[in-house]
Amino acid sequence: MQKHARVVVVGGGCVGAGILYGLARRGWTDVALLERTQLTAGSTWHAAGLVPSYTRNFNVGRMIAKTIEIYEGLEADTSQNVGWHKCGQLRLANSRERLDEFTSYMSVAEAQGTRAELLSPAEARKLWPLLAHEKMLAALYNPDDGHIAPADVTQAMAKGARDRGAKIYLETEVKGFERTASGEWKITTNRGDITCEHVVCATGNYARQTGAMLGLEIPAIPIIHQYWITEAIPELVERKQQGLPEMPILRDEHVEGYIRQEGDGLMFGPYERTENLKLFAEDGVPDWFGADLLEEDFDSVSVNWEHAVELLPVLGRAGIKANVRGPFQMTADELPLMGPAWGLRNVWLAEGVPGGILWGGTIGYYLSERIVEGANSVDTSDLDPRRFGDYANKAWTKEKVREAWGTHALLHYPGESLPAARPQKTAPSYDRLSELGARWGVLNGWEFPNWYCPEGVDNDGAYSWRWTNYDKYIGEEVRAVRSAVGLVEMTPMTKFEVSGPAARQWLDGILANRLPKLGRLNLSHHLTKNGGVQAEYIVACLAADLFYLISTPRAERWNFDELSKLLPQDGSVLLRNVTNDRGCFTIVGPKAREVLQPLTEIDLSNEAFPWFTVKSGTVGLASDVRLLRVNYEGELGWELYHPLCYQRHLLDQLLAVGEEHGLRPVGLYALESLRLEKSFKAMFRDLNPELTAWESSIDRFIALEKGDFIGRDALVRQKEKGVEWRLVTIAIETQGASALMNEGVYQNGKLVGRITSGGFAHTLGRDVAFALLPVNLGEIGTALEVPILGERRNATVIADSPYDPQSLRSRS
Numbered sequence: 001m002q003k004h005a006r007v008v009v010v011g012g013g014c015v016g017a018g019i020l021y022g023l024a025r026r027g028w029t030d031v032a033l034l035e036r037t038q039l040t041a042g043s044t045w046h047a048a049g050l051v052p053s054y055t056r057n058f059n060v061g062r063m064i065a066k067t068i069e070i071y072e073g074l075e076a077d078t079s080q081n082v083g084w085h086k087c088g089q090l091r092l093a094n095s096r097e098r099l100d101e102f103t104s105y106m107s108v109a110e111a112q113g114t115r116a117e118l119l120s121p122a123e124a125r126k127l128w129p130l131l132a133h134e135k136m137l138a139a140l141y142n143p144d145d146g147h148i149a150p151a152d153v154t155q156a157m158a159k160g161a162r163d164r165g166a167k168i169y170l171e172t173e174v175k176g177f178e179r180t181a182s183g184e185w186k187i188t189t190n191r192g193d194i195t196c197e198h199v200v201c202a203t204g205n206y207a208r209q210t211g212a213m214l215g216l217e218i219p220a221i222p223i224i225h226q227y228w229i230t231e232a233i234p235e236l237v238e239r240k241q242q243g244l245p246e247m248p249i250l251r252d253e254h255v256e257g258y259i260r261q262e263g264d265g266l267m268f269g270p271y272e273r274t275e276n277l278k279l280f281a282e283d284g285v286p287d288w289f290g291a292d293l294l295e296e297d298f299d300s301v302s303v304n305w306e307h308a309v310e311l312l313p314v315l316g317r318a319g320i321k322a323n324v325r326g327p328f329q330m331t332a333d334e335l336p337l338m339g340p341a342w343g344l345r346n347v348w349l350a351e352g353v354p355g356g357i358l359w360g361g362t363i364g365y366y367l368s369e370r371i372v373e374g375a376n377s378v379d380t381s382d383l384d385p386r387r388f389g390d391y392a393n394k395a396w397t398k399e400k401v402r403e404a405w406g407t408h409a410l411l412h413y414p415g416e417s418l419p420a421a422r423p424q425k426t427a428p429s430y431d432r433l434s435e436l437g438a439r440w441g442v443l444n445g446w447e448f449p450n451w452y453c454p455e456g457v458d459n460d461g462a463y464s465w466r467w468t469n470y471d472k473y474i475g476e477e478v479r480a481v482r483s484a485v486g487l488v489e490m491t492p493m494t495k496f497e498v499s500g501p502a503a504r505q506w507l508d509g510i511l512a513n514r515l516p517k518l519g520r521l522n523l524s525h526h527l528t529k530n531g532g533v534q535a536e537y538i539v540a541c542l543a544a545d546l547f548y549l550i551s552t553p554r555a556e557r558w559n560f561d562e563l564s565k566l567l568p569q570d571g572s573v574l575l576r577n578v579t580n581d582r583g584c585f586t587i588v589g590p591k592a593r594e595v596l597q598p599l600t601e602i603d604l605s606n607e608a609f610p611w612f613t614v615k616s617g618t619v620g621l622a623s624d625v626r627l628l629r630v631n632y633e634g635e636l637g638w639e640l641y642h643p644l645c646y647q648r649h650l651l652d653q654l655l656a657v658g659e660e661h662g663l664r665p666v667g668l669y670a671l672e673s674l675r676l677e678k679s680f681k682a683m684f685r686d687l688n689p690e691l692t693a694w695e696s697s698i699d700r701f702i703a704l705e706k707g708d709f710i711g712r713d714a715l716v717r718q719k720e721k722g723v724e725w726r727l728v729t730i731a732i733e734t735q736g737a738s739a740l741m742n743e744g745v746y747q748n749g750k751l752v753g754r755i756t757s758g759g760f761a762h763t764l765g766r767d768v769a770f771a772l773l774p775v776n777l778g779e780i781g782t783a784l785e786v787p788i789l790g791e792r793r794n795a796t797v798i799a800d801s802p803y804d805p806q807s808l809r810s811r812s
């Protein structure tokens with residue numbers, strides 16, 4: 001084996017081969033892949049080979065399209081047949097909720113670039129004449145989906161990489177990783193050592209073991225899944241003889257599984273419900289397990305079989321030829337972990353990949369792009385491994401993975417937080433806010449109130465694609481903030497302290513805004529080298545050498561990792577994650593001052609404590625409270641960051657004083673409405689690493705003139721060239737359902753842009769959304785249309801901040 005390579009990929013499944021291919025195609029040919037046995041010997045060889053493009057997630061949809069594009073080009077590139085059957089995919093909707101889901105998806109698909117059609121039952125039966133189906137309301141058809149031969153596609157990508165100079169070492173098991181003095185990685189194997197600049201881990205079911213060698217707890221656990229293949233079915237043989245095309249892959253919400261043609265028979269892959277779902281290799285893949293299958297388990301999916309036979313009587317008459325049952329990796333959100341490993345330089349993860357055939361091409365393309373180019377051309381943040389935090393330990397992952405895969409085929413709704421492994425992270429306010437009616441969701445493992453159900457009202461807050469019967473209470477919360485005062489539990493916010501003699505200079509070289517002076521705060525962004533927004537911070541200057549940074553909950557591990565990797569080696573800057581040490585309540589609304597002032601000696605008058613300033617002191621009996629005169633709701637208000645030990649006391653005090661001022665606890669849903677009315681953007685939706693600062697219209701926070709910062713050059717170049725897209729605020733006239741995110745935006749029926757986030761603005765009485773539009777369509781008054789649950793709604797570009805445009809209320 002060679003002694004050195006620029007990149008070493010560990011694992012020779014579809015994902016590892018995809019990465020090797022991706023790197024080689026980008027011209028990095030001094031790359032090697034190490035595989036402990038043979039290529040495809042992990043989960044890859046026995047996969048069903050399905051490549052489904054259905055997802056409402058704009059970025060995920062675009063990424064999956066890349067897999068299809070790459071696989072379709074493989075034969076020309078490598079002369080290998082990869083068994084690609086572009087038969088399409090058909091999903092049957094039997095309930096109104098499922099139809100809502102599909103209809104909502106239709107407003108996203110075109111923006112993603114995915115072909116999709118909503119078919120009538122008669123049209124669906126034309127594609128699948130063997131269906132005996134009474135209940136179908138409609139069907140969703142993705143004509144570009146298909147299935148591929150998993151081993152062949154892996155081998156083809158391996159060949160494509162080898163042809164370009166990449167090396168593959170079989171029977172080579174990685175036993176350990178060590179960082180060398182020069183900053184490279186020495187990898188120990190059963191066949192000697194190899195040193196490299198970059199390590200990529202793509203070890204399938206072994207992910208937790210691989211992670212352990214690197215000191216990482218990988219938030220993935222394999223689940224066990226199976227499919228059956230039938231003997232030849234006369235009706236299918238006859239179709240073939242007549243020269244009829246292969247029927248689309250079929251999914252039905254009652255069957256909870258997939259059915260496709262396989263040779264002259266059928267393949268049926270039912271999804272195991274949580275209660276029947278088995279995990280695999282919880283304590284590591286056992287030594288006896290190689291390219292093996294596991295014993296058939298009919299009982300766990302017998303109900304799916306019954307439903308499948310009702311749907312397709314031919315299935316019931318067919319003999320069974322084979323059962324294929326094996327493990328593959330699963331994560332809590334059923335998305336891969338692709339991107340940088342936290343805390344380690346030049347270690348990249350392509351682990352926890354549920355659907356490695358579906359994802360192999362994508363991960364190969366985008367992870368290699370990230371490694372070679374230093375940033376991605378599209379927003380891959382939904383796959384970034386650092387979207388999970390320390391809470392995603394093994395016990396948590398086991399429960400969440402069982403829930404995720406075990407409800408895979410069930411109805412899911414926007415914004416839902418599923419119940420497994422909860423409550424896990426709670427602030428001391430939890431019980432008290434529960435008494436006040438909090439209906440909880442989850443952010444970064446923390447329980448976070450979505451809304452509050454008033455006493456005496458019986459409402460469990462069921463999720464929906466449409467306006468719900470609890471929207472009126474959310475409206476009341478919004479009104480309380482606009483007319484009196486609200487208390488928002490914001491403890492899950494990510495909080496860092498940056499200190500030390502070089503703190504100011506170091507942060508200044510990273511963040512795009514000027515740093516605030518002592519006692520002041522501002523909003524500042526950490527950009528990618530391409531000028532995209534990878535983090536948004538409120539930065540407060542607490543002392544000459546102490547800054548307090550607040551960012552979105554989900555970014556805790558990500559932001560800490562990015563900043564840690566930029567720290568100077570000389571110890572002149574210290575970065576601390578104080579997220580778990582400090583809670584936060586926002587007291588916001590015209591009466592906020594009246595609630596807070598009796599509890600503190602700090603003068604809260606506008607003169608003494610103006611907008612965008614910070615002071616520390618005592619509130620009630622709570623010491624060391626950091627009061628930030630800033631908020632996301634667009635009213636007079638303070639965010640109170642306090643040591644968590646004082647939280648119960650502080651809450652009781654605020655509720656007691658607040659009572660006479662009409663203080664109401666306010667949840668996340670109201671917060672969304674409030675921030676949209678103010679055109680305040682949200683990270684990972686309106687702001688993301690793909691859209692540059694100009695495109696996401698955060699110009700006023702970019703201080704080009706201050707000197708160098710990360711991403712500045714790219715912004716200067718883009719400004720010179722001309723910015724082509726802009727994020728603008730639009731108003732949508734709608735009823736019964738709101739824009740969510742990712743919907744296409746149309747003008748005279750032509751797709752012109754997309755929504756990055758939206759919702760009902762309770763104060764304004766209509767939907768408000770952010771839309772990414774070509775610059776020439778960003779003029780105020782431009783007429784647009786947005787499809788919401790199948791209806792084209794009229795929309796108009798409006799000025800930013802439709803509520804209190806001058807922010808006079810926040811500054812009052």
Ligand SMILES: Cc1cc2nc3c(=O)[nH]c(=O)nc-3n(C[C@H](O)[C@H](O)[C@H](O)COP(=O)(O)OP(=O)(O)OC[C@H]3O[C@@H](n4cnc5c(N)ncnc54)[C@H](O)[C@@H]3O)c2cc1C
Pocket residue numbers: 010011012013014015016034035036037038039040041042043044045046047048049050051172173174175202203204205206210224225226227324325326327328329353354355356357358359
């Ligand atoms: C019944 C069934 C049906 C499925 N159907 C589909 C489908 O239709 N579509 C789809 O996309 N997915 C499907 N899957 C899932 C799919 O099989 C996996 O997601 C995919 O194979 C994972 O690919 P991978 O490259 O990540 O992992 P693997 O294929 O498991 O490859 C990992 C490789 O890493 C090697 N390795 C591990 N540790 C080391 C080490 N220390 N040193 C060197 N090498 C190491 C292993 O030997 C292995 O070869 C199915 C799975 C099952 C069980």
